[in-house]
Amino acid sequence: MSDEREIQEILARYVRATDRRDGKAQGALFTEDAVVQSFSRTGPDGYEAVAPPLIGGAAVAYAVDNYMAPHPAGGSSHHMTADHLIEVDGDRAHMNAQFVVFRVQAASRPETGRPTGAFGAQGTVQPIESGYYDTDLLRIDGEWKIVGHRIQLDMPYVIPGV
Template identity: 50%
Template sequence: MTDIFLPESKVDIFYNNAGTPELLGELVGSKAIGAAVNTMMRPHPPRGWSHHTTHDPIIEVNGDTGTLDAQFVVFNVVGAAKPEGGWPEGAHGAQGTITPIETGYYRPILKKVDGRWMMAHHRVYLDLPMAF
């Protein structure tokens, strides 16, 4: 994860409280950002995973600087354990649960360095309050 951030990059995480952003936390430096990404989420349960999806990106480029404005949704996915006697009669399709657990907006500022786009300042706006 550290490879997509500039060494001096910054991440700001906000709660969008009825349209008024409240700063929840800040990370400075690609190493601190990478460490946070690796440790902020609690481990997945057996047969569990999370999927981060982005939607409706708006991209603007001005020379070697770019911005992105995209909505995101995080889904918690937990597969059901197959019963010892097999799936019950009539069961079909995916077995388990898919639950949206987080939504908001990503609004990073990117810089092009040596032909590669890198995160300079990543801003995350959460729709729900967050406990850290």
């Protein structure tokens, strides 16, 4: 597999771990001293930090497990990433990719069953976030790890208490 494909797969694992709320899997993608920071867009080319940075894979795992709201019954999230720009320079790499996050909510099954003629997906899919993942990676013992990850949100983002 090419370096570019391996790097793209790291992001695929990252978003799947986020959607599953699996801190252990997500934290394993980062080095012990990785810096992860979220930003909100302030203008065409400007961003401001949303919260203090997380340092290291253990902090990322803790944040996913303790700060992300659990999905409601019948609910989930689904990340889509696109337009991956990847530059590899030996054992260092940089990736920038667009993302959209969707909130998925299954419709409750009526006690009497689905109405006659019901067909297709039953529920709603709503876009809730978009932006860019701007990520630095380092190959360590043959494995790509995230050393810097900037989540650049297109809209203001509020974290209570921060």
